[in-house]
Amino acid sequence: MGRDFAGTPHQWPGQVTERSLADGRPVVYFDDESTDGPVHEVPDLRPLTTPPHAGEIRYDVLTGEWVTIAGHRMNRTFLPSAADCPLDPTTDPARPTEVPDNRYDVVAFANRFPSFAPLTVAQPPDLPRPPFGPVDRPAYGHSDVVVFSSDHDAAVADLPAARMRTIVEAWVHRTAAHSADPGVAEVFVFENSGKEIGVTLSHPHGQVYAYPAIPPRSAQLLERARRHRAATGGNLLADVLAAEQAEGTRVVLRGEHFTAYVPRAARWPVEVHLAPHRDVPDLAALEDAERAELGAVYQELLRRVNRFHPGVERVPYISGWHQAPTVEDRELGRLHLQLFSLLRAPGKLKYLAGSESGMGAWINDTTPERIAYRLREVAS
Amino acid sequence: MGRDFAGTPHQWPGQVTERSLADGRPVVYFDDESTDGPVHEVPDLRPLTTPPHAGEIRYDVLTGEWVTIAGHRMNRTFLPSAADCPLDPTTDPARPTEVPDNRYDVVAFANRFPSFAPLTVAQPPDLPRPPFGPVDRPAYGHSDVVVFSSDHDAAVADLPAARMRTIVEAWVHRTAAHSADPGVAEVFVFENSGKEIGVTLSHPHGQVYAYPAIPPRSAQLLERARRHRAATGGNLLADVLAAEQAEGTRVVLRGEHFTAYVPRAARWPVEVHLAPHRDVPDLAALEDAERAELGAVYQELLRRVNRFHPGVERVPYISGWHQAPTVEDRELGRLHLQLFSLLRAPGKLKYLAGSESGMGAWINDTTPERIAYRLREVAS
Numbered sequence: 001m002g003r004d005f006a007g008t009p010h011q012w013p014g015q016v017t018e019r020s021l022a023d024g025r026p027v028v029y030f031d032d033e034s035t036d037g038p039v040h041e042v043p044d045l046r047p048l049t050t051p052p053h054a055g056e057i058r059y060d061v062l063t064g065e066w067v068t069i070a071g072h073r074m075n076r077t078f079l080p081s082a083a084d085c086p087l088d089p090t091t092d093p094a095r096p097t098e099v100p101d102n103r104y105d106v107v108a109f110a111n112r113f114p115s116f117a118p119l120t121v122a123q124p125p126d127l128p129r130p131p132f133g134p135v136d137r138p139a140y141g142h143s144d145v146v147v148f149s150s151d152h153d154a155a156v157a158d159l160p161a162a163r164m165r166t167i168v169e170a171w172v173h174r175t176a177a178h179s180a181d182p183g184v185a186e187v188f189v190f191e192n193s194g195k196e197i198g199v200t201l202s203h204p205h206g207q208v209y210a211y212p213a214i215p216p217r218s219a220q221l222l223e224r225a226r227r228h229r230a231a232t233g234g235n236l237l238a239d240v241l242a243a244e245q246a247e248g249t250r251v252v253l254r255g256e257h258f259t260a261y262v263p264r265a266a267r268w269p270v271e272v273h274l275a276p277h278r279d280v281p282d283l284a285a286l287e288d289a290e291r292a293e294l295g296a297v298y299q300e301l302l303r304r305v306n307r308f309h310p311g312v313e314r315v316p317y318i319s320g321w322h323q324a325p326t327v328e329d330r331e332l333g334r335l336h337l338q339l340f341s342l343l344r345a346p347g348k349l350k351y352l353a354g355s356e357s358g359m360g361a362w363i364n365d366t367t368p369e370r371i372a373y374r375l376r377e378v379a380s
Numbered sequence: 381m382g383r384d385f386a387g388t389p390h391q392w393p394g395q396v397t398e399r400s401l402a403d404g405r406p407v408v409y410f411d412d413e414s415t416d417g418p419v420h421e422v423p424d425l426r427p428l429t430t431p432p433h434a435g436e437i438r439y440d441v442l443t444g445e446w447v448t449i450a451g452h453r454m455n456r457t458f459l460p461s462a463a464d465c466p467l468d469p470t471t472d473p474a475r476p477t478e479v480p481d482n483r484y485d486v487v488a489f490a491n492r493f494p495s496f497a498p499l500t501v502a503q504p505p506d507l508p509r510p511p512f513g514p515v516d517r518p519a520y521g522h523s524d525v526v527v528f529s530s531d532h533d534a535a536v537a538d539l540p541a542a543r544m545r546t547i548v549e550a551w552v553h554r555t556a557a558h559s560a561d562p563g564v565a566e567v568f569v570f571e572n573s574g575k576e577i578g579v580t581l582s583h584p585h586g587q588v589y590a591y592p593a594i595p596p597r598s599a600q601l602l603e604r605a606r607r608h609r610a611a612t613g614g615n616l617l618a619d620v621l622a623a624e625q626a627e628g629t630r631v632v633l634r635g636e637h638f639t640a641y642v643p644r645a646a647r648w649p650v651e652v653h654l655a656p657h658r659d660v661p662d663l664a665a666l667e668d669a670e671r672a673e674l675g676a677v678y679q680e681l682l683r684r685v686n687r688f689h690p691g692v693e694r695v696p697y698i699s700g701w702h703q704a705p706t707v708e709d710r711e712l713g714r715l716h717l718q719l720f721s722l723l724r725a726p727g728k729l730k731y732l733a734g735s736e737s738g739m740g741a742w743i744n745d746t747t748p749e750r751i752a753y754r755l756r757e758v759a760s
Contacts, residue, residue: 058645059645060643060647061608061616061620061644061645062600062601062604062616062617062643063601065600065740065742066741067645067742068743069645070743070744070745071747115735127629130623130644131623131626131627132612132619188735188741190735191734192733198729198731198733209734209739209741211739211741215739215740215741216740216741217443217740218739220442220444220740223444228441236442239511239512240441243510243511249507263440263442264438264440264441264510265439265440265446265447265449266447267440318733318738319734320738349578350578351577353577353579354568354570354571354572354587354589354698354699354700355589355595357698358568358570358597358702358718359589359595359700360600361446361448361595361596361597362445362447362448363447363450363495364447364450365451366451367449367451368449
């Protein structure tokens with residue numbers, strides 16, 4: 001609270017280098033510092049010929065939501081040994097990884113087992129079109145892996161501030177790149193951390209999904225925001241932030257450019273939202289000073305989540321950046337981070353059982369006020 | 381396919397006995413056979429004085445959904461040793477369980493750690509009302525535990541047909557009882573099975589939630605059904621069933637009164653829906669012949685789900701009965717079962733990570749057609 005999170009330089013001193021993998025997938029290197037001359041020229045020599053494809057999206061007529069059917073993902077890499085990590089740099093040409101160069105700071109590349117991809121397979125010809133509701137569509141889009149460090153065992157919260165600044169820049173870059181694709185409706189930047197929540201690779205990394213249709217939670221949010229605007233003239237997310245700042249009970253930290261708070265109807269045993277003070281649609285619209293503070297605040301929130309349960313060494317978490325849609329209803333959206341953990345006590349996960357999975361009816365076994373109290377208590 | 385599931389007697393030969401626990405919570409015994417004279421008269425002698433309370437429901441202004449805040453559930457019983465199981469019969473007066481009698485077939489009682497309860501706590505007085513959106517409401521309702529057998533280690537799929545018939549009758553009874561409460565909007569009968577999905581008690585049991593507001597998935601369904609009725613005049617769920625029966629690709633089994641099929645946009649690695657042939661709003665509206673077949677079909681589906689993954693001894697599952705709302709929009713609903721598993725391969729669970737948990741955007745790593753093929757292949 002009141003702490004200064006603006007310790008890192010505002011202007012990012014790094015550089016971006018765009019290359020391709022053997023099968024044509026893009027790979028983008030983000031270096032902490034700029035250098036003269038070409039970098040990351042090591043080619044990908046693997047015999048990969050066919051770029052990976054995605055499946056299709058099908059409309060669920062009972063909920064009005066699109067579901068991605070991605071049968072090809074069933075055999076993706078699952079918790080490989082550290083020696084076989086596909087996110088490590090390629091230090092031994094006999095064991096090439098997904099990153100051709102033998103050193104990198106942050107690197108993003110298109111997933112080899114994508115949920116969404118530019119190249120998609122057609123619907124199986126023997127499957128009749130649905131009797132009602134929209135027809136199936138290709139799962140067009142993009143699925144990036146963003147690797148945060150070449151150190152297999154690093155934790156995001158402990159990375160140097162300069163590296164965190166580079167990660168923010170990678171998020172910004174991928175958001176802007178995918179937003180420029182007219183086939184993309186919304187870009188979601190997220191991170192799953194911890195094997196308890198099914199992370200298949202332990203190397204520190206995040207992901208970016210560029211969806212071909214507005215995802216369900218965003219569709220709900222835009223509908224609520226539309227009604228709120230019609231009723232009050234205000235932006236729903238901005239008004240929620242102002243209300244939380246005014247009330248204060250659930251505020252976790254206040255920076256110069258960002259405020260973190262526990263939402264009034266939190267669903268998870270640990271959950272916190274982070275919102276910019278300025279009306280900003282997405283990460284790409286953040287100014288330098290905001291990007292710098294964001295990295296510091298994000299790491300502080302990760303540290304607090306990690307200290308939430310006494311006696312737990314590493315708390316699993318999911319973090320996701322909710323951004324405005326790329327085209328339609330863009331004015332109704334507003335950037336915010338949702339950071340949460342399924343861990344409700346040491347050794348006890350919150351599972352989504354019948355009520356949550358079957359009915360979408362959430363039961364939280366704690367109170368948002370208690371979560372906020374604890375997240376303030378464990379400040380650095 | 382085409383098998384006769386009508387082996388059990390149509391008329392249920394059992395009986396229902398309603399009693400109370402020491403703290404006033406209802407306990408209802410369902411016996412497989414009727415007997416003359418009073419039964420289950422053993423009183424609950426535990427020094428429980430205060431009936432358990434529920435918390436509150438809060439409106440999530442970002443999604444338009446109610447979230448239950450139940451801080452008192454944090455310390456509920458978690459995987460007790462078999463010797464301390466609260467669902468066993470009370471065979472030793474020195475170790476009383478939640479069931480006072482020393483024998484029972486099926487028994488239902490109000491949960492001691494309820495998500496919804498008739499007695500609720502008021503909102504903490506220091507918490508201001510939300511700046512916009514509906515105010516918090518008590519988590520009024522009912523949370524039943526339904527114990528399927530006095531045998532701690534039994535599996536529902538293996539219970540005798542006569543016992544399964546009694547379980548159906550218990551579902552019917554609790555649905556009817558809670559539907560008569562004007563404070564209840566919808567009754568959800570469900571079962572979580574398997575420690576992989578966080579079941580806190582391994583003794584075979586299901587649950588019933590009587591919600592004070594239409595739960596989110598039902599609200600979505602009712603909205604889709606309303607639009608479908610306006611556009612076509614038909615009932616959405618009946619038309620989905622007819623379409624699946626006509627196409628056949630995803631049909632898993634056909635009985636005289638019920639058909640099971642994998643939904644066209646299945647979200648889970650194993651998922652099957654079961655729908656009655658007759659337009660029926662809820663379990664209580666089923667006729668005797670339907671109730672008898674339902675028990676047999678349900679057990680057959682559980683056996684098939686359990687055989688889905690070769691080499692897995694017991695497949696965890698969630699099953700939920702979606703029923704019509706008790707009052708409003710009742711004509712838009714239609715009874716159907718959703719049965720699914722999170723197990724995508726031996727040792728691999730489908731976790732709800734960033735895209736599902738943060739965005740509600742589901743990725744299924746298999747196809748609905750493949751699921752249906754396998755569920756037909758493993759028929760008894």
